[in-house]
Structure formats: structure tokens, C-alpha cells
Amino acid sequence: MNKLFNILWRYFAFWMFFAILCRALFLAYFHEQLHLLSWAEILKIFAYGMRMDASMAAYISAIPAVVFIARIWIGQLQISYRLSRLYIWSVVIACSLISIINVNIYREWDTLISYKAVDLFLDSPRLAIASAASSPIFLSLFLLLSLSCVGIYLAKWMKIYQCTFVPVSKWYKKVFTSVGLLSVVFLLIRGGWGLTPLNPSMVYFATNAFPNHAATNVSWYFVNDMLHADGLRRNPYISMKNTAAKQAIAPLFTSTMDQSEAILNQSNPNVVLIILESFTADLVQSLGGEKGVAPNLEKLIAGGLLFDHLYASGDRTDKGMIAILSAFPTQSSKSIIKNIRKQSELPSLMKDFKERGYHTSFYYGGESEFYNFKGYMLSHGCKRIVDQLCFARREARSKWGVFDQATFHKQLQDLDQERQPFFSTLLTLNNHEPFDLPGGHRFGTDNLPNLFRSTAFYTDSVLYDYLQQAKTKAWYKNTLFIIVADHGHRLPLEQWESNCPNRYHIPLLFYGDVLRPAYRGRCIRKIGSQVDLAATICHQLGFPSNAYTWSRDLLNPSTIPFGFFSWSDGWGAVNAHEQVAFDNVGKVVSYQKNLDSYPHGKEDLLHQGKAYMQEVYNQYLAY
Numbered sequence: 001m002n003k004l005f006n007i008l009w010r011y012f013a014f015w016m017f018f019a020i021l022c023r024a025l026f027l028a029y030f031h032e033q034l035h036l037l038s039w040a041e042i043l044k045i046f047a048y049g050m051r052m053d054a055s056m057a058a059y060i061s062a063i064p065a066v067v068f069i070a071r072i073w074i075g076q077l078q079i080s081y082r083l084s085r086l087y088i089w090s091v092v093i094a095c096s097l098i099s100i101i102n103v104n105i106y107r108e109w110d111t112l113i114s115y116k117a118v119d120l121f122l123d124s125p126r127l128a129i130a131s132a133a134s135s136p137i138f139l140s141l142f143l144l145l146s147l148s149c150v151g152i153y154l155a156k157w158m159k160i161y162q163c164t165f166v167p168v169s170k171w172y173k174k175v176f177t178s179v180g181l182l183s184v185v186f187l188l189i190r191g192g193w194g195l196t197p198l199n200p201s202m203v204y205f206a207t208n209a210f211p212n213h214a215a216t217n218v219s220w221y222f223v224n225d226m227l228h229a230d231g232l233r234r235n236p237y238i239s240m241k242n243t244a245a246k247q248a249i250a251p252l253f254t255s256t257m258d259q260s261e262a263i264l265n266q267s268n269p270n271v272v273l274i275i276l277e278s279f280t281a282d283l284v285q286s287l288g289g290e291k292g293v294a295p296n297l298e299k300l301i302a303g304g305l306l307f308d309h310l311y312a313s314g315d316r317t318d319k320g321m322i323a324i325l326s327a328f329p330t331q332s333s334k335s336i337i338k339n340i341r342k343q344s345e346l347p348s349l350m351k352d353f354k355e356r357g358y359h360t361s362f363y364y365g366g367e368s369e370f371y372n373f374k375g376y377m378l379s380h381g382c383k384r385i386v387d388q389l390c391f392a393r394r395e396a397r398s399k400w401g402v403f404d405q406a407t408f409h410k411q412l413q414d415l416d417q418e419r420q421p422f423f424s425t426l427l428t429l430n431n432h433e434p435f436d437l438p439g440g441h442r443f444g445t446d447n448l449p450n451l452f453r454s455t456a457f458y459t460d461s462v463l464y465d466y467l468q469q470a471k472t473k474a475w476y477k478n479t480l481f482i483i484v485a486d487h488g489h490r491l492p493l494e495q496w497e498s499n500c501p502n503r504y505h506i507p508l509l510f511y512g513d514v515l516r517p518a519y520r521g522r523c524i525r526k527i528g529s530q531v532d533l534a535a536t537i538c539h540q541l542g543f544p545s546n547a548y549t550w551s552r553d554l555l556n557p558s559t560i561p562f563g564f565f566s567w568s569d570g571w572g573a574v575n576a577h578e579q580v581a582f583d584n585v586g587k588v589v590s591y592q593k594n595l596d597s598y599p600h601g602k603e604d605l606l607h608q609g610k611a612y613m614q615e616v617y618n619q620y621l622a623y
Helices: 002-029 039-073 081-109 115-123 125-131 137-157 171-190 209-215 218-227 242-253 295-302 317-326 349-355 370-379 404-417 448-470 532-541 601-622
Strands: 270-276 305-311 359-364 384-386 422-427 479-485 505-511 562-567 570-575 579-583 588-593
Touching: 002 039, 002 081, 002 137, 002 209, 002 218, 039 081, 039 171, 039 209, 039 218, 081 137, 081 218, 209 370, 242 601, 270 317, 270 404, 270 448, 295 448, 295 505, 305 562, 317 349, 317 370, 317 422, 317 532, 349 359, 349 422, 349 532, 359 370, 359 404, 370 384, 384 404, 404 422, 404 448, 448 479, 479 532, 562 601, 570 601, 579 601
Parallel strands: 270 422, 270 479, 359 384, 359 422
Antiparallel strands: 305 505, 479 505, 562 570, 570 579, 579 588
């Protein structure tokens, strides 16, 4: 058995060595970039990249592993030396080709090879060739030949062509070997035991793009991008000409400039953005929700500026994060944050604050790689990322990570030492299945709604304690706190389907001493979406908001009331008079309210919603 695993280990080690060789070639080709990096950063490129290299090596080794298992059980099965060599040569040449094409694409576009490049070639070969006209053809061919030959020679030197039969006599040894081997391959492919499967964010470690791109295994990245390219080829929400769609939604973005209400008494305050997991409006009494679930938030509302008609853009945290920080609406069945190339092209509050001298940070008690959060933050200039790895092992944890109380406490400690002004974002996690808590559950554990109420009550409590402690800090008087939910939820009422606007109704609260006294305890009743937060805060701070094309200033009296949300293959729209939801699979209106009470209401809002979804997805494809 040891001999068997020795053969497989040698096979796996070869593909790891070859991945390192491809990365070294990439760094050598762009050697001028190395002068901008320290030796520690260069070593990190290889160290962080090993996790993705191991996944790619496991993918390639999966077929030989299955063959080995088959030979253990079927002694007569024979695999020829030539077939083994053909497989290895083919993969070596394919990976070499991907690496060399990637080098040329990166030189032209500063992006890794992806489906977009292949799609450009298939859709318009002439344009693709024109785009690559400046690529050094002979050098590329030489590098391709050299890399392939070195890989083939290395494979021969490591003797991985040989398919030596290793008999295993005992049936339980066969079972143990088979299960063990498949488990190891699966874990390597997945990237480990963690909650989050391997994604590009896990190899990102720098705020600059180049070292992150260099750490990425381009073969893994390309194959992954191709496998998830179904939604990148065409827009499934086309219902009219693009010009008609633009005309339909244009009125939503027409407002009188320079009419925004000035609510702050300082021009460049610190900003702390607190994103509450699953904190639906049904938990908040001031928003028509249940009494007693979030009593401390009610106290904050009494001294803050509440937006009581805000709708989440989507139904998951990954979509809410992009809507809040990049003001980009959800793409229904797709999630742009998962695509490193696309999300890096989005505008971002994180980047805007950084460019204006703010120190930026992101706090999350779980895995920062979850939904590519870390990749997004680093791509947009976040200077500090604090996740569960930054906490002591003895720190109490739920399934998702350390409890929110620890995360809030950590941020308070760090902000004491932070250079001002700062922009710090904190994402909570406890108000989520399986609803773990460090102590008892306020509303009991007899059913899901009460578990949900209990974790919401806990988050409400630690949020209030956090703000009370913040008031003792020197930086508090110069800090604006923005509290918003990432998305709504069917709990605790269990009566809102995915197409119901109530499910997406969430709180948005501005709080702190930087609010002018006249705005403390007030309520803005204008209908809006999560995406509108960016323009609203930018106008208050004097930042340009042109990049946030989907965002509207909720403090501008001329902004038209409008909210939009989407779920998997469906969308909904809300204005001051009507509400509508559309099922894109059945092509039917799945929800409506007050549409028959106003002339042409259904046709106008439905048409506007279709146009909105169409244009959002068009822009998603264009990134």
C-alpha cells in the first residue's frame, strides 16, 4: 500500500512542480513588476498560490486515481504506457498553452485569461487577432515549446508514466484505500475542510493586483471561468431593444442636481459601515415589524436618521455586499462578486474612500474568502482585513466564525489606534442558520422563527453595547455610523415568498454626533434600494458619484421613489403607488399590488422593471 501511495504522491508532486514552473515563467515575463515587490511578497506569491496549485493538481490526478482504484478491484485491468503518456503530454501542453496565452492577454489587458477572451475569439476572430497583433508571436511559440518540453522531460525524470500494478489482497484494505484516496482528492480539489470551497479570493493577499494575479493558478482559473460561463454568453432578460430599455429607466435617474439635504455637521468624518446579517424589517418595530426583538435599535432610531422604505437588492449576502459597496444591482441568478475579473472593474466606496485619504478596513468574524469577500476588498484597496484567523483559537465560535461580540470588540480596539479619517466596514454573522449563540436564546429554541428572533436580539444587543462603548472613544464625535442589512428574510413571519417586496424590506440608519441635530430622530420615507446608499453618502461628503450609475441620492427631494430587487430568475419593482414581481421562467407576473388602481400602472411599472433588469444584465456582461 505504501508503494501505491508513493506512486500517486509522485504523480501529484509533478503537477505541483509544473504549476510552480508556470508561475515562475509568468513572473520572469513580467520581471519589471518584481522591482515593486519585496522578497517577502514574492515568496507569498508562491506560498499563497500553492492552495490553488494543489486543487488543480488534484483535478488532473483524479482520473489516474480512479484508474488506480479500478486496478485494485479489477486485477485484469491494464493501462498501457502509451495511454498514460498521452494523457500527461496532453495536459502538459494544454496547461502550457493556457499559460502562454495568459501572458499575452495579461500584457495587453492586465487581466487573466478567461471566458471573455475565448468568447471574443469565437465571436469575432478578426477583432481578437487585431487585439493581439502586438503580441510577440515567435517569443510566444518559443516559450510554449520550452515550457512543454521542460514539463515532458520533468515527467519522464520523475517516472510518472509508469502504471505499475500494486495488488491489494484484503477487501477492507481495498475499501480503506479507495475511500481514503477519493477523500484526499476531493479535499484537495475543494481546498480543505472549511465552509467555503476554493475560490480565487483564497490566493489573494495584496492590495495591488499583480501579486494576486501571479499567485492565481491560471489553468484552474480558466477552467473554472469556462465552467461558470453559461450566464456570460447572453442576456436571458432581453424583452425589448436596448435603446427602448435605456429610455424606459432614464427618468429614474433624472434629478435636480445640488438639492441634496445636508445632514452632516462635518465635511470629512470617519465612516463606520455596519452590515447586519439577515436583519429584515420584520424585526424592527419602527418599520412595521415585531415589538421587542430589536429594542436597542429602536433607541438608536430615536436619535438617528432612519430610511424606512429601503429594499435590499437581492436575497443573499454576496449580492447585498456588492449593492451596498459598489451600488451595482443584483443580476438575478448570477453573482458578480464571485468573478474576480468582473468585480474588480466595479466602482467601490472602499476605493473612493481610500483615494481621498481614508484608511480602509473590513471586519468579519468568519472566513473572509466566503463569497470572494477578501478578493473584492483587496481588489478595491482595503488596507486591513480582519477575519476569524485574527482571533485566538480559544475565542468562542459558532459554525460560521467568532461571535459578533468579539468582532465588534476587535474593531473598537483597532479603531483606537487607527489613523483618521477612516472608513471601516463590519459584517455580522450570527443572525444566520444554524442560529448559534454564546449564551441562551431569548425566545427559545422550539422553532426556527424563535431561533431567528433570538439571534437577531443578540445582534441588536451587541450592536448597542458597541455603540455605547464607542461613545467613550476620542474619535466618536467625528464618526458617522451607517447601519444597514445585507438582505431581508422569510423569517420570522414565514409568510413572504421570494417574489414579495416585504421580504426585501430592510432598515437603513445614519447615526452619530456628526448628524445635525435637526435630523436626529427623523425619518426619510422615500422608496429606494441598497444601491442608493453610495450616491447618498457620496453627495454628503462631496465625493463624485458619476461612477455609480445605478445609485440615486435618497436625500435629494427630486429623486423619484423606486426600489428594485431580484432573486434566482425573477425580479420585482416598487414605486410610490404600485408593486410588481415577474417570474422570468414562466414569463408571468407573479406578484402585484395596487396595479389596477392607477391608469397604466401595471404596464408602466412592469415595462420599467423589465428594462431595468435587462440593462443590469447587459452591464454585467460588459464587465
